[in-house]
Amino acid sequence: MCSAYNRAFPLLRWALALLALLWVAAVPSLSVTMRAQTPPPAARLEAVRDEAGARFALRWPGRVATEIDRQGRDLTLRFSRPLGGVALESAGERLQGWVEGVQYGYDSVLLVLAPGVAAEAVPDGSGVAVAFTREPEALRATEAQAADRAADQAAQRRIDYFQALAFLEGGQLRQARSLLLDRIRVEPRDAQSTALLAQAEERLGRWREALRAYDVALKLTPNEPSLVRSKARLLRENGDRMRFDVDRQKVRGGETQHILKLAGVKDIGRSTSFVYGLESRFVDAKLAQRADGDQRSFHGSRQKLDLGLVRDWPELERSTLTLSAAQRTLGVGYTHAWRDEASETRAGIAWSEPNFAFLEGIVGGGRRDRVFLQHDERLSERWSLTLGAGYNRYGLSGAADLARSATVEGALRYVLNQEGPLASVAYTLDAEYVGRRVRRETAQGQPYVPLPAATREVHGIQVAAEDWLTDYVRYGVQVGYSYDRRGKSGPQGSFSVSWEPTDTLEVGIRASHARSTARGSASAVDMVGGYVILRC
Structure with a gap:
């Protein structure tokens, strides 16, 4: 009996050693399989804009490497991690006026900049932040357009005012009143047109409406002597x-x-x-x-x-x-x-x-x-x-x-x-x-x-x-x-x-x-x- 045990023991040891070897080999493979089944963390998106500028940012919970490539108006961002389920389809609408289009893939994003827009992309270890501003020439063009619009509005305001004044002096009081009311609806803070409207209302016999117009004109131009005298005369008479x-x-x-x-x-x-x-x-x-x-x-x-x-x-x-x-x-x-x-x-x-x-x-x-x-x-x-x-x-x-x-x-x-x-x-x-x-x-x-x-x-x-x-x-x-x-x-x-x-x-x-x-x-x-x- 002892002789049989002694003969079987070496075989048992070889079997145990083989099982241990197989276990050592299987554990790393199982760990890799479990890691492969866990989804990678998704990036967090930030996309905001206002009149002065806009901002786009992607960040992950851990560290990530970023590659930046600018070709004309195309700005390409590549990351060492996949994008995951981030909702980039809404970024284009949120950056309207600053970005003409947004395309993205597994680990890359392509931003197509609007004309006259400058972009500065800064990686920070956990992702990237992109700041959008107007290029100097575009900014000057925008300011020039705004100045032109303001000049056109001022010119139209002067034309309407003098046309209303001509109506008033010619006795066409209803036409003057209608034109001035339209002018004030467009620009409620037009003190000059408001004061002229008060004169038209007064001459039409609508002294209460004239009084309200004088009050508005005095709020826009406090203590204006001509308005103070006109209001006092109106109250004196009515x-x-x-x-x-x-x-x-x-x-x-x-x-x-x-x-x-x-x-x-x-x-x-x-x-x-x-x-x-x-x-x-x-x-x-x-x-x-x-x-x-x-x-x-x-x-x-x-x-x-x-x-x-x-x-x-x-x-x-x-x-x-x-x-x-x-x-x-x-x-x-x-x-x-x-x-x-x-x-x-x-x-x-x-x-x-x-x-x-x-x-x-x-x-x-x-x-x-x-x-x-x-x-x-x-x-x-x-x-x-x-x-x-x-x-x-x-x-x-x-x-x-x-x-x-x-x-x-x-x-x-x-x-x-x-x-x-x-x-x-x-x-x-x-x-x-x-x-x-x-x-x-x-x-x-x-x-x-x-x-x-x-x-x-x-x-x-x-x-x-x-x-x-x-x-x-x-x-x-x-x-x-x-x-x-x-x-x-x-x-x-x-x-x-x-x-x-x-x-x-x-x-x-x-x-x-x-x-x-x-x-x-x-x-x-x-x-x-x-x-x-x-x-x-």
Whole structure:
């Protein structure tokens, strides 16, 4: 048995040695097979651009060698590692404007540069980074193109501005406004066009839109004197204000009246203003006729209240609704106005509006119903025309139809001097033709006329001038002669001085002499008074 074991042992040792040899040979082969089955790590991609430049980079987790080859606009990058699953198909879109194309293979990338682009590739041991910039000549060309575009835009802006200015000076206000709005939409920070738009809106009667345009222009050019003055003038003429008037009126051979008036305008939004007026007349008359024909003295006061809403519509139209109240009288009126570049037309109707034109109306609750049509036309820079016509029905409290008449009015004015003292000469027409007038008898059988409406046809010549004496004081003077073809004639004139110590305060005094042709007596009327205006 021992002999058999001894014989088998050498064979066993040889078998074990052979197995160990086979194991040693198999282990490296298995390791290589396992490594071959593990995918290589993929590179990380960076591709970004902006207006100044662009950047492309590929990097691996470990070290990698990079070869760089530049042939014209072709930049080839070769790496000691495969690219793996990196998403290079999106790199071309992300580098648009800097790279015209990207091609890639197992371990290489080809970048085709755009014309005028310079590329600097820098390997860093873990990959490569490529910086793209404009070549100097291309950069200069781009800057030149930008300068050319800016010059073209500036030239077009000047052309549009002067064309709009020509439209404005030629009275084509709508065309000027449309061109300026288009210009501002393209370039909202065009202060010059914005200021000109404000002038166009103002001349079209769209004062709220003009005010907004002046505000924008002042934000673009703060404290510009011409804009500050224009905005202040616009607010002075159209903004919220309150006015108080005091007048003493003396009718030659008739009564004396002390007239107090309070009036104001308040913007309430939505292109609408609230207007109001309160008038109080203190009358001292030795003889005043009552509705029954009785004549006796009158020493008392009468008041009249007017409330209204004024709405400005987008298409240069304006509506005014008025409610009026006085002693035993309540009336309502409506006026609508249409404007264009050089004219304005107004049509209105009033029912039972208080009427203080006659002394009899002040004492006995005078009222008037009327319809009218008026038109103003600017014929040229110096000539202007006004025409109007109306139909009236006069009455007293409790008697609505005591007289009827038709009125015609007109004025043709020529500006003599537009600079320095503003001087003008005008022909005026003020005519009223009474077609019906009620006659009654007193209790004693004496005939009388409740309302002494009389036909008149007054032709007048007026010369007027106004100017600033200082920066805060201005004057106005007007003289002329009135010829009444159906009544008395005589001279007439007026004078006024106003003082504006601040932008919000105006104080003035005035005096006038005329003939009260509307009263039916053609008596001379002298008036003196003053006023105060407070602007908000």
